Amino acid sequence: MANTRNGLAAARARGRKGGRPPKLTAEQVEHAQRLYDANTHTVAQIAGLLGVRRTTLYGHLSKSDDVSAGSETTTSTDLGLDILEHPVPVRKTRGACPSCGHEPSTRSEAAHQRADVAVTWLHRDLDVPGEIVARNHCRNCQPEEPAVDVACTVCGDGPILAGEFAAEIDTNDVLPDPVQQWLTDAGWQTDPTLLCPEHA
Ligand SMILES: [Zn+2]
Ligand SMILES: [Zn+2]
Known part of the structure; x- marks a missing residue:
């Protein structure tokens, strides 16, 4: 476990973990939103550019097209809520979420969703101790x-x-331990730093 500790220390040293996540300025949020909407960067890349965790970034990104055009406000207007509650029905897409079945209703949302579901979330299996459930x-x-x-x-x-x-x-x-095992099985290197299978 000492090696893993080093990896985490390295990750923390890079500002990715530990303490309160840094707050994003309105300008950074706007910048991130532009990159996200342009679909030229993954969420991981945007988070890396801004030096924040993806989980921090997610909280700031607007998934709606209507508030994305350079707007700093992401508050739900009555109009926005109305749109959310009555999504325009469109043709079935193949981009349905594998976990909840949500189908994007616009091309732009579909692009966002493709990026979002590309991320793997590891949950503890509540039925089988020590097992992992990987979800998108x-x-x-x-x-x-x-x-x-x-x-x-x-x-x-x-x-x-x-x-x-x-x-x-x-x-x-x-x-x-189950996470360590999962990473090793997936081809990750955890010593001396965390490296994905592509970069190990
Ligand atoms: Zn879903
Ligand atoms: Zn990598």
Whole structure:
């Protein structure tokens, strides 16, 4: 576990974990939203650019097209709520969320959702002790905080630990054994730093 501790220390040193996540300025949020809407950057890349965790970034990104055009406000107007409650029916897409079945209603939302469901979330299996459930989520069914980013030192990509796992890491500062096992099985290197299979 000492090696994993080093990896986490390295991750923390890069500002990805530990303490309160840095707050984003309105300008940073706007910048992030532009990149997100342009679909030229993954959420991991945007988070890396701004030096924040993906989980922090998610809280700031608007998934609606209507408030994305350079607007700083993401408050739901009556009009916005109306749109949310009565989505325009469109043709069936193949981009339905694998966890909740949510189907994007616009091309832009579909692009966002493709990026969102590309991220793997690791949950503790509540039925089988020591087992992991790996899920992919859209914005509608993403787990609430706590969530901890397991980020490759090179590309910043990696799974996000949800719920109990995240709480355990905050308490013990080591990767829970099942997570360590999952990463190793997936081809991750955890010594001396966290590296995804592509960069190990
Ligand atoms: Zn979903
Ligand atoms: Zn990588």
